[in-house]
Amino acid sequence: MFFQRFLLSIFFILIALCSQGQVIDTINSSPKDTISNIDVQKKEISEIEKKHSPLKASLYSAVVPGLGQIYNRQAWKVPVIYVAEGALLYLAVTNYNGAQKFKDEYLLRSNNIQAGRNPNYSNYPDESIYNLYYAYEKNFELSIVAGALVYILNIVDAMVYAHLFDFDISPNLSMNLTPYYLPSVLSPNSGPSLGFSMRFNLK
Structure with a gap:
């Protein structure tokens, strides 16, 4: 009898030690597993960033x-970007040259200097010369x-579409438009109802 109790005591002690060892192993292994999971997530994120980077797209543009x-x-x-920039550059140069031309003419008239005046503008009053200079300068x-x-929009466009580059656009949304017939139930004096029902299905 004493021997049986002794064996049972040893058996329960061994079970307790084994369970304690499992708990210790679990505690010791949990941080490693957590760290490994974090490393895997960081690796996946870095792979996505390496795949297509909005920062790179912005810097390139x-x-x-x-x-x-x-x-x-x-x-x-x-081509759209360069056509827009080229057209605006042409307008900028044209308006700058026009502004300088009428500015010089106006300064010559203001200082009563006859030499250097453009004979094509001899019939233009001083006020008209100044207004033309102001209009060209404003343009x-x-x-x-x-x-x-346009330059800033070029950068913003590159950044936005780089963010959407890996965005999965699939036809998972469908819409069905069907007519329906609803008989009158609440009031016997009213007629049936006709209409259309719209249903959205997410696949």
């Missing part, structure tokens, strides 16, 4: 307009501002 669009595989936007400034906006 900042250094060379249109290069970020090529990086985003949207090369068709490059020149607007051309510069518009060119800067």
Whole structure:
């Protein structure tokens, strides 16, 4: 009897030690597993970032307009960017030259200097010369501002589409439009109802 109790005591002690060892192993292994999971997640994130980076796209378009669009595989936007910038550059140069021309003419008239005046503007009053100078100067400034906006939009466009580059667009949304017939139940005096029902299905 005593021997049986002794064996049972040893048996329960061994079970307790084994369970304690399992708990210790679990405690010791949990941080490692957590760290390994974090490392895997970081690796996946880094792989995604290496795959397509919005920062790279923005820097490319900042250094060379249109290069970020090529990086985003949207090369068709490059001619649009350069046509817009080229047109605005042409307007800026044209308006700058016109502003300088009428500015020089106005300064010569203001200082009563006859030499150097343009004979084509001899019939123009001083006020008209100044108004033409002001109009060309204003258009020149607007051309510069518009060119800067196109440059900034080029960078923003590259960054936005780089963010959406890995976005999965699949036809999972469908819409069904079907007519329905609803007989009158609440009031016997009213007629049946006709209409259409719209149903959205997510696959």
